[in-house]
Amino acid sequence: MPSPELALLEARLAQASSVEEIARAIIGVGRRMIGCDGITFVINENGFCHYLDEDAISPLWKGNKYPAAHCISGWVMSNRRATMIPNIFQDERIPHDVYRRTFVKSLEMVPVGDRGAAAIGSYWAEFHDPTEHESTTLHILARAAAAALERLESVT
Known part of the structure; x- marks a missing residue:
């Protein structure tokens, strides 16, 4: 059940x-279900990662767009592979100068589907290795x- x-x-x-309603639905329950300090829904827009929605202990990314080549969500979408990063400052895919201004110390980012069109990321304010349940x-x-998203595409 x-x-x-x-x-x-x-x-x-x-x-x-709409994609926005899908993002809102995912974000609306995701943070509670995972127990993370923040969660975001990202879409790929012409080579940019558009952080469509977010629920976090303090606002970070919602509404912002970053070049996909310079952010972890872009890496996840283009490689279509999830990644766990227990310490963001030890990973070269993370733009450290951007993250130093945030509370984020650890994250997990997963692709949505297999086309590289979206990703969902959860993040923590402490160094954290995501548990099996969280992942x-x-x-x-x-x-x-x-x-x-597939259902939405089939009706439009």
């Missing part, structure tokens, strides 16, 4: 009529978002 959060997510995704939950969210 799905958790109440997953049931709520499924209902919201079934009614979503599995993030992947479940990504699969749900991918299915909702």
Whole structure:
């Protein structure tokens, strides 16, 4: 039996009529389900990572666009591979100068679907190695978002 959060997510995704509504639905339950300090939904827009929505202990990325070649979400979307980074300052794919101004110390980012069109990232204010539960939950969210995006494309 799905958790109440997953049931709520499924209902919201079934009614979503835009990418923004899908992002809002994922973000709306994702942070609670994972227990992270922040979560974001990113879409690929012509070589830029557009941070479409976010729920975090303090605002960081929502509405911003960064060149895909210079951010971890761009790497995840172009490689279509999830990544866990327990210490962002030890990973060369992270623009350290940007992250130094934030609370983020650790993150996990997963692609949504297999086309490189979107990604979901969770992040923590302390150095943290995502647990199996946290990682599995993030992947479940990504699969749900991918299915909702496919459904949306099929009706438009």
